[in-house]
Amino acid sequence: MAHAAVMEPPAAAEPGAGVYNEKLGMWVFLGSEVMFFTALIGSYIILRFGAPGEWARPGVVLNVPVTAFNTFLLICSSVSMVKAYAAVVDGDQQKFKMWLLLTIIAGASFVGVQAYEYTHLVHDGFLPSGIREGSELWEKVEAGTVPAATAGIYGSSFYIMTGFHGFHVTCGVVSMIWVYLKALRGGYSATDYRGVEVIGLYWHFVDLVWIILFTIVYLV
Amino acid sequence: MATTAATVGQVGHAGHVDDRSFLRKYIFSTDHKIIGIQFLIMSLVFLALGGTLAMMMRWQLGFPGQAMPGGTVLPETMAPGGVLLPEFYISLVTMHGTFMVFFAIMPLLVGVFGNFLIPLKIGAPDMAFPRLNMMSFWVAVSSGLIMLAGFWAEGGHAGAGWTAYAPLSEAPEYSGVSLGQQLWCLSLIVLGLSSMLGAVNYITTVINMRAPGMTWFRLPLSIWALFITAILVLLAIPILAGGAIMLLFDQTIGTHFFKPATGGQVLLWQHLFWFFGHPEVYILILPAMGMVSDIIANGSRKPIFGYESMVFAIMGIGFLGWIVWGHHMFQSGMNPTLGQTFMISTLFIAVPSAIKVFNWMGTMWRGSLHFHVPMLHAVAFVAMFVIGGLSGVFMASTPVDIYIHDTYFIVAHIHYVLFGGSLFALFAAITYWYPKMFGRMMNPFWGKVHFWLTFGFYNLTFFPMHQLGLQGHMRRIYDPTEYTFLQPLQPLNQFISIAAFLLFASQALFALNFILSWFTGAKADVNPWRDNALEWSVPSPPPHGNFAVTPTVYRGPYEYSSPETSDDYLPQDKRLPTDRMPASQPAGD
């Protein structure tokens, strides 16, 4: 099926980006998101690898196996998102809605696991302001496996990066629920699937940021 | 080339009846023209507020420790007996800068003229995302309200300068301010969101919605400038947002990003801030330069000299602007070798600006000069910008900056480029596009009186500041007479203050002209300035949807005094027998 006119670049116009407005707009917006995460992740890189002082090794404070599973979950959600996109492009409404629902569930689960991780970390004494005195992790500080000098910025960086990423995931889940509800009303078809493609781009971006984050926060 | 004389408010897109409610048409409007005017009203209010704060500062500097006339209306926490407290003074400094940069100049250039001009000048019916556009305005208003709320905060408003350096901005133990500084951060984070939405809209619209024949190199320079500016906004503002969030967290939830004692880095704030801050100043000048180009070509009845080099200069400024930020930090204790690289890149950035200045002069050379009010302001812009740019070259040189950093030499520079530059360009632009916005002309006589008074008092206010700075007068200080070496300069300080008061008073003429012309100004034609761009072929003001028929563009916007026509101007969408249709013409035209 040929695309509806709305899925082509604006009709009476000079050639521009070659894609419809909403898609161009999302790519432009993602450019700003790259810069936003650069501020947060870049600061972490500067504080950790620029400034002197050892930071805690991987696995000492953070739960790598659970987060590795969470990473896998998010990657799966990216696959289900693109399968949903492929289905709507091919005109398969049933598969489209099924894959989209799976994406929402996987995305919401990611947030759930993160929330679970946060509550455990806080319980163990890991806060944005550092390690809580007298907590379980405080013993590791005293033992030297968590350097005291950098525990403060370790907590600060960790929570701001993963927190804002989590916030972006949450916004993505909410948006996808909105798209799903619209899909249930027959709002998308093989001739007009703009909203699906656009939310897909956002979702893949959020996954991409996590791939970077997981590596440089949990594994390094 | 058909232009239906659609009556305002009655007819919408291509002949549909416009039956939107008052609320939808003027308050929660998605029409880029209305949103532009909304930004105009908001920004002019903040401009007046920022100016008022400056008057209070100038009172204290000119007449230190004396009771300010009318000062007794202020509460005891700010000015007991009308004498400004040092804590209040520093928040005045901070808020003057903050309001002027973020809530006056930036929204005036980008929010007003970006919104109003882009769809009209490229031949589009509206922005790519009209509802996002509306949100952008209301989010900006919310941000402004948050910033205003800080005046009522306990401990006073933010007092760490508009640059909010850590560790001063980190904690009340350093600045005496707690909630005020937090509100400052929060407000800018919210404003960032507004700017982002605007940038996405502008970029998408310019790339994708240009009318057939409106190729990239037929765009007016105002649009090129707004486009590159939008890219700067898109990529720089998130850095400010990130940094402000980190600062806010340091202030509220105990993080340590900028706290040296617990592993943070104070200079990290400065790097983040200025990585945003330098592109920000180009955001504050590029649209002004673009609009001045349009106006100077019009007032000279000549094509812009070197159109393509103007475009490349705008791109050059936009690109180089990313790699010069360290020149704000020469005295911060930064790595000196890094400082060297910034000195070199900063000296380079003077080149594209100079190219633009020569091209403006080349445009005027042997032109048929018409000094209408916008032209007066535009020519003054060029002269003032040159002065501001030249002082910038001094500052770019790191060894010289050792002496003049944080002195009034810098204040002079800032105000020559921002007031002499951006604000004069805004006076030009507001006067020029007022007829298109409101359907009336501003009064030209009072416009000229306002121009000359402003020009005179402005130079008397700010030029002597170069001298103050060279003699060691520091920025942001409360009482210059505290220092014996500054005491001989006090008469100059007084002189500047009096000039400033007269400058501020002269602005009443502009305000009155602006407000009264709306009611009693001469009714404007479709094209009162005999300009070529597309907005001058639709009614003043244009109907919802702008063009009854999508225009077709045959040439650039600067074909003044063209041999191809007997008029001294040749509109972009006027088809001559010798013109070919563009490849992308709309069907059925």
Next chain:
Amino acid sequence: MDDFAHRKQHPNYLLIWVYLFILTIVEVAVAFLSHIPRNLLLLALVFLAVWKAGLVGMYFMHLKFESNRLRILAVAPIPLAFILVLAVITEFRW
């Protein structure tokens, strides 16, 4: 564009998913090989992360099949990110 041709044009998403899965396992394994010199470890991990990110960008976000223009637009902010981080690191390591 007829739908048959379009259907044939979908990349093999499941295969990409397998690659991503394998790369993630390799990454986690590499991270716990503590006897590698730290710099080499960092390089390997970043390389693997970038590879994964590239796969998501190219195949899931369809950049591989888009125009040059859109690809340039997508990657344009990345040099700026590098400039900021590298310049500020020189504050500490020069």
